[in-house]
Amino acid sequence: MTKDKREVAHRPETAAIPTGWEYSPAPESREVVHLEERYGLFIGGQFVEPLSNERYTTIDPAREEPLAEVAQAGKADVDRAVKAAREAYAERWSSVRPSERAKYLFRIARILQERSREFAVLESMNGGKPIRESRDVDLPLAAAHFFYYAGWADKLEYAFPNRRPRALGVAGQIIPWNFPLLMLAWKIAPALAAGNTVVLKPAETTPLSALLFCDVVRQAELPPGVVNIVTGDGRTGAELVSHPDVNKIAFTGSTEVGKAIQKTLAGTGKRLSLELGGKAANIIFDDAPLDQAVEGIVNGIYFNQGHVCCAGSRLLVEESIYETVISKLKRRMRTLRVGDPLDKNTDVGAINSKQQLDKIGSLVQAGIDEGAEIYQPPCKLPERGYWFAPTVFTNVAQSYRIAQEEIFGPVLSVLTFRTPDEAIEKANNTPYGLSAGVWTEKGSRILAMAQRLRAGVVWANTYNRFDPASPFGGYKESGFGREGGRHGLESYVALDDA
Amino acid sequence: MSRLPVRKTYKLFIGGAFPRSESGRTYDAEDANVARGSRKDVREAVRIARQAGAAWSGMTAYNRGQVLYRVAEMMETRRAELAAYCSGPDEVERSIDRVVWYAGWADKLAQVIGSANPVSGPYFNFTVPEPTGVTGILAPEPPLLGLVSRLAPVIVGGNTAVLIASESHPLVSIELAECLATADVPPGVVNIITGLRSELAPAIASHMDVLALDLTGADGDVAELERLGAENVKRIVRGRADSQSPYDIAAFLELKTVWHPIGM
Numbered sequence: 198m199t200k201d202k203r204e205v206a207h208r209p210e211t212a213a214i215p216t217g218w219e220y221s222p223a224p225e226s227r228e229v230v231h232l233e234e235r236y237g238l239f240i241g242g243q244f245v246e247p248l249s250n251e252r253y254t255t256i257d258p259a260r261e262e263p264l265a266e267v268a269q270a271g272k273a274d275v276d277r278a279v280k281a282a283r284e285a286y287a288e289r290w291s292s293v294r295p296s297e298r299a300k301y302l303f304r305i306a307r308i309l310q311e312r313s314r315e316f317a318v319l320e321s322m323n324g325g326k327p328i329r330e331s332r333d334v335d336l337p338l339a340a341a342h343f344f345y346y347a348g349w350a351d352k353l354e355y356a357f358p359n360r361r362p363r364a365l366g367v368a369g370q371i372i373p374w375n376f377p378l379l380m381l382a383w384k385i386a387p388a389l390a391a392g393n394t395v396v397l398k399p400a401e402t403t404p405l406s407a408l409l410f411c412d413v414v415r416q417a418e419l420p421p422g423v424v425n426i427v428t429g430d431g432r433t434g435a436e437l438v439s440h441p442d443v444n445k446i447a448f449t450g451s452t453e454v455g456k457a458i459q460k461t462l463a464g465t466g467k468r469l470s471l472e473l474g475g476k477a478a479n480i481i482f483d484d485a486p487l488d489q490a491v492e493g494i495v496n497g498i499y500f501n502q503g504h505v506c507c508a509g510s511r512l513l514v515e516e517s518i519y520e521t522v523i524s525k526l527k528r529r530m531r532t533l534r535v536g537d538p539l540d541k542n543t544d545v546g547a548i549n550s551k552q553q554l555d556k557i558g559s560l561v562q563a564g565i566d567e568g569a570e571i572y573q574p575p576c577k578l579p580e581r582g583y584w585f586a587p588t589v590f591t592n593v594a595q596s597y598r599i600a601q602e603e604i605f606g607p608v609l610s611v612l613t614f615r616t617p618d619e620a621i622e623k624a625n626n627t628p629y630g631l632s633a634g635v636w637t638e639k640g641s642r643i644l645a646m647a648q649r650l651r652a653g654v655v656w657a658n659t660y661n662r663f664d665p666a667s668p669f670g671g672y673k674e675s676g677f678g679r680e681g682g683r684h685g686l687e688s689y690v691a692l693d694d695a
Numbered sequence: 696m697s698r699l700p701v702r703k704t705y706k707l708f709i710g711g712a713f714p715r716s717e718s719g720r721t722y723d724a725e726d727a728n729v730a731r732g733s734r735k736d737v738r739e740a741v742r743i744a745r746q747a748g749a750a751w752s753g754m755t756a757y758n759r760g761q762v763l764y765r766v767a768e769m770m771e772t773r774r775a776e777l778a779a780y781c782s783g784p785d786e787v788e789r790s791i792d793r794v795v796w797y798a799g800w801a802d803k804l805a806q807v808i809g810s811a812n813p814v815s816g817p818y819f820n821f822t823v824p825e826p827t828g829v830t831g832i833l834a835p836e837p838p839l840l841g842l843v844s845r846l847a848p849v850i851v852g853g854n855t856a857v858l859i860a861s862e863s864h865p866l867v868s869i870e871l872a873e874c875l876a877t878a879d880v881p882p883g884v885v886n887i888i889t890g891l892r893s894e895l896a897p898a899i900a901s902h903m904d905v906l907a908l909d910l911t912g913a914d915g916d917v918a919e920l921e922r923l924g925a926e927n928v929k930r931i932v933r934g935r936a937d938s939q940s941p942y943d944i945a946a947f948l949e950l951k952t953v954w955h956p957i958g959m
Contacts, residue, residue: 341815358807360942452928459925464918471928628927647953657955664814668822672949673906674928679950682812682822692942 220534223541225328230319232405235266238274238428239411241281242421248273253430255404258325259538259547259582267404270427275396275436278425282367282394283442285422290394291364293420295351302347302389304417309340309382312413316406320378321538323405325547325583326501328539338663339382342681345665346386349686353391356683362690364392365468366444369437372407373450374400374549375504375605381407383680384447385424386665391689393445394423398437401430402550435461444468447688449506451603452629452674470678470688472506472670474603475631478624479509479660480614480646483518485636489658491525494609497634497660499533499545499587503607504553506675507632509660511600512589512611513620519613523591530587531574545607548583557585557606564590564599569610595623603629617646625651630672634660653679705729705865707736707889708872710743711882722891725780729865732890734898737857740886741902744829744855747883752826752853760801762879763851767794769874777874780867781839790843793939797847800941804852808945817957824948826853827930828906831899833892835912835936838864842871844936845909848943850884854907857886859899861912865889896920903927907947911936 235252237244249271254263268274290298309316316339317331326335353362368388372380377399388395399407407426414424427433431454438446438458445468448458452473462469479497481490497509514522538546548554565571569590578584585606593600593610600610614620624633632654635646647655653671656662663669668679678688706713707730717739720731751759770777770791777787805823812820830849835841838861849856860868872887888895892915900908901923907930910917917933924931932946 456925456928459928460922463921463925464916466933473928643955647951653949653951655951655953657953659818659954659956662814662816662818662954664812664816664818664820666812667814667820667954668810668812668950668952670950672827672951676928677930682952683810684822684950 220542224537225318225539225541227318227322227539229315230322232265236268236408238268238270238278239426240278255323255402257322258549261581264323264405267428270429270433272436275427275433275440278396278427279367279440279442281422282396282425285420286366286394289420290423291392298392299347299350301417301419302343302350302386305413306340306343306347308413308416309343313340316378316409319409320406324374324377324403325538325549327543327546329541330501335376335379339379342382342665343386346390350390353686353690356686357692359695360692361695362692365689365691366393367442368393368395368445368447368689369440369443370395370397370447371434371437371450372397372399374403375501377403378406378410380449381410387685388689389423391686393689396425396427396437398427398429398434404428455676471676472680473674473676474629475506475671475675476511476603476627476629477507477509477632477634477652478511478513479634480513480620480624480636481515481522482637482642483515484638486638487522487525490636491529493634493636493660494526495529498609499607500661502545502548504549504605505661507654509634510604510609512609513623514611514613516613516615523611526589527572530589533574533587535576535584535586536579545587548585548606551583553605554583554585557604557608560599560602560604561588561608564597567597569593569597569599595626617642621649628674631675705869707732708869708887709740711876724863725866727866729889732888732895734894736888737895737898740857740888741829741904743883744857744886745904747881748828748855751855751881751884756802759851759853760798763794763798763801763847765878766874766880767791767798769878770794773870773874777839777867777870780870782837786837786840790839793843794847796939797851800944801851804944807941808948819955819957820952822950822952825951827947827949828854829904830854830856830907830909830947831905832856832858832909833896833912834858834861834868836861838867841912841936842868844938845911846885849909849947852944852948854947855884857888857899859892859895860887860889862892897923900924901926905929
């Protein structure tokens with residue numbers, strides 16, 4: 198498409214847009230989910246009361262209403278879970294034939310598919326993410342992840358030529374609140390496929406899908422102790438990390454906590470994989486298919502309320518198309534529907550917690566204070582619950598906090614560039630290196646950019662795509678180790694000489 | 696009448712040159728006055744290694760393989776000198792053969808370590824290995840074979856290295872540097888600092904532009920070095936001094952996955 202044609206195709210910002218359309222509410226029923234009033238810890242194949250005797254209430258962030266009471270696992274609880282995992286590893290799981298191990302994982306995948314609506318609704322209730330996303334992204338991917346790694350369980354020797362892979366033992370796994378069940382799947386599936394047993398700690402604010410997963414474990418008749426779930430806040434995670442009988446720690450979360458974990462494990466010889474923060478550049482060249490690119494920008498930063506470590510939170514636009522892109526983007530932002538996560542028309546759901554809402558608010562304030570220009574589309578936010586309107590900042594300097602720090606919210610910072618070199622320089626100018634996006638119709642430029650971007654995942658003419666067969670993970674301070682694909686197995690095996 | 700031999704002054708190896716330590720200090724090892732590198736020397740070496748990274752990693756894999764093979768050629772011509780500073784000819788030969796072995800990996804890594812990924816959607820998706828960046832190495836014993844076993848896998852993948860020589864056996868590393876300097880290894884790809892471990896190891900472990908750290912040769916407080924390394928999430932490797940494996944190369948590589956839609 199020539200430039201002239203594109204400009205003709207572009208409607209000015211003032212053109213009529215369907216923001217006034219009223220949508221009838223289309224809420225997904227909550228009836229499919231049956232919650233207990235209180236949950237214990239899942240240890241050794243059954244729910245047990247926490248020895249700590251501490252509990253807290255987990256809520257629905259869209260309504261600020263309690264959903265259930267869950268346990269705050271203490272040191273003795275973590276120890277009990279690790280012991281159960283160790284016993285299961287030594288006495289049961291390591292003697293299960295790999296082909297049988299595979300079948301357990303296939304069962305889990307199937308059960309997740311069968312119960313996907315229940316899980317999707319619960320995920321949206323406890324996490325605040327739109328049901329369309331839980332239903333169409335989180336659940337299918339979680340099931341697919343188990344299905345993918347199931348097939349590896351009896352083929353490990355083909356993944357590591359000239360080596361004899363063996364399980365590490367007990368894996369301690371700590372996951373974040375942005376994709377609770379999907380992150381559980383990313384952690385548990387490869388660990389079990391490789392023959393490990395696990396103690397997994399879901400995020401403090403989103404424990405419920407992991408607790409429901411215990412019922413999947415029961416239905417799949419997994420031997421007791423192979424999967425143990427301990428709920429709690431960061432203190433529980435710290436106990437798991439420092440437990441002497443854990444062979445491996447896998448963590449997904451902030452870079453700050455990741456560094457602390459790496460320091461705790463220093464000198465212990467324990468295995469570690471880290472999937473940490475990001476501040477990805479989404480780079481738009483002047484020959485990009487602009488309407489698609491704008492969809493990619495929106496998907497890149499407003500998907501899951503921007504609670505995505507690989508979110509395209511820095512938009513780098515070639516100067517010559519800056520005005521056009523910004524006006525198209527603002528226009529598109531005005532069509533985003535913010536509100537009830539259970540409503541099938543919702544694009545942007547609730548912010549996961551009060552704490553995260555405050556963090557987003559303070560960084561946005563910093564952006565305003567530092568001199569960036571803020572735009573938020575007119576949208577009516579519900580009175581109860583935690584909400585943040587989709588936000589874009591222009592006139593952003595690279596030194597601003599909103600261009601440097603991970604906001605983990607629906608906040609986009611826009612920078613411009615004139616040459617590919619400048620785009621690369623700006624994109625790489627961050628301690629992070631998780632992901633990046635490139636939009637251009639020129640194939641050779643895509644490959645050149647892909648080669649020079651220091652990031653573990655590069656999406657070209659697309660953004661925020663995930664697949665169990667596709668390795669995911671960061672460069673630099675975004676962590677190390679990969680999840681997904683053959684490479685994802687490496688984090689869970691020791692490689693002996695053949 | 697006997698001839699008075701001309702002795703060699705043992706200096707550092709930074710950016711392809713052989714400077715003295717900026718500190719002007721030396722220490723006594725193997726009956727020689729060996730340069731006692733400083734923290735500032737380490738910083739300078741890291742700066743230069745970082746600069747050298749783009750050209751070295753941008754070179755074709757075939758070329759990098761040839762450069763490594765050329766290192767083996769240079770070592771072969773200096774077998775006697777190298778043998779004098781390690782356990783003897785056998786160690787030298789094994790070291791040379793190891794460099795040749797690694798040279799051959801340069802243009803096979805991406806095929807063995809990378810992958811094409813069959814994702815469930817209309818996307819072309821592949822994963823390629825790329826160098827991590829500046830890598831700090833604490834040279835292990837045995838002096839030559841250990842050095843080569845840890846250095847070759849780092850540089851064959853396109854990383855650049857700052858190597859802290861063995862404190863008690865530093866001379867062989869300078870002999871090796873002379874092989875590197877004459878083998879078309881671009882200046883700055885390998886930098887070697889001699890001196891005291893207690894000064895140099897924390898300096899390299901804590902440097903924020905060093906992205907990977909090989910502690911196979913660490914003899915002191917490994918936990919402290921790992922803690923320092925965590926400040927910028929370094930990839931920290933504790934391997935074997937005598938191993939030869941593509942997995943040792945992979946330990947210093949990042950994996951990049953690229954997605955592109957398929958469509959008409």
